[in-house]
Amino acid sequence: xxxxxxxxxxxxxxxxxxxxxxxxxxxxxxxxxxxxxxxxxxxxxxxxxxxxxxxxxxxxxxxxxxxxxxxxxxxxxxxxxxxxxxxxxxxxxxxxxxxxxxxxxxxxxxxxxxxxxxxxxxxxxxxxxxxxxxxxxxxxxxxxxxxxxxxxxxxxxxxxxxxxxxxxxxxxxxxxxxxxxxxxxxxxxxxxxxxxxxxxxxxxxxxxxxxxxxxxxxxxxxxxxxxxxxxxxxxxxxxxxxxxxxxxxxxxxxxxxxxxxxxxxxxxxxxxxxxxxxxxxxxxxxx
Numbered sequence: 656x657x658x659x660x661x662x663x664x665x666x667x668x669x670x671x672x673x674x675x676x677x678x679x680x681x682x683x684x685x686x687x688x689x690x691x692x693x694x695x696x697x698x699x700x701x702x703x704x705x706x707x708x709x710x711x712x713x714x715x716x717x718x719x720x721x722x723x724x725x726x727x728x729x730x731x732x733x734x735x736x737x738x739x740x741x742x743x744x745x746x747x748x749x750x751x752x753x754x755x756x757x758x759x760x761x762x763x764x765x766x767x768x769x770x771x772x773x774x775x776x777x778x779x780x781x782x783x784x785x786x787x788x789x790x791x792x793x794x795x796x797x798x799x800x801x802x803x804x805x806x807x808x809x810x811x812x813x814x815x816x817x818x819x820x821x822x823x824x825x826x827x828x829x830x831x832x833x834x835x836x837x838x839x840x841x842x843x844x845x846x847x848x849x850x851x852x853x854x855x856x857x858x859x860x861x862x863x864x865x866x867x868x869x870x871x872x873x874x875x876x877x878x879x880x881x882x883x884x885x886x887x888x889x890x891x892x893x894x895x896x897x898x899x900x901x902x903x904x905x906x907x908x909x910x911x912x913x914x915x916x917x918x919x920x921x922x923x924x925x926x927x928x929x930x931x932x933x934x935x936x937x938x939x940x941x942x
Contacts (some may be wrong), residue, residue, distance in 0.1 A: 824846075
């Protein structure tokens, strides 16, 4: 039986006599009483991570640009016996991010885990045709948003340590074949560099900082993707790849698989890991 299932059953008095091992007991207590702050929590990887961390005992702050987007996530968590709080925030606006942390601390007293996950693909176009304002939107959301998410967490985390996880991508870190994604790829390699610098800077406070680099995952990020198909034809290099899927499982990954990685990095199971990018792409980026 999963440790999270045992915890839920015992917490709500459904069962009382289940005997668990020392290892299972350690897992049960990994996130019990912790407070997690998750951006982009209403869908995809953020949603799956919020539900996973709540199952493992954490109180979860759901940060999203629109409050109504995260309501069903909050309901799902609470129906399973967890605790969740929605905070509406544009992650690229410093004042809103600072106030978001204050609201979470006012409610729960602390922040232990930060998952800087929100992001967009943005406009996909050749550099020559990419409007400066479209470049800015992608960089501001993905890179500046990550900076602000980490920056305003530090005053609350430096007292007791914790874990910060940043969602980057295989784009910009391992692959460059997606033509027109210069802004996106720049933001993603920027997140990796920023995460490594933060890991060194914050190690003295016992704060881990790690970066996850997903490949193709079944999410709705396509809603924030705007390819300029006609212009892209001008820069595509005529290289043909054989048809196929990710080598390991032969299909795109699931948000829940990424959520398991987030849990590992958020917990003490990864206590000696920091400043590391972890690829979760079924070997897609090795092709």
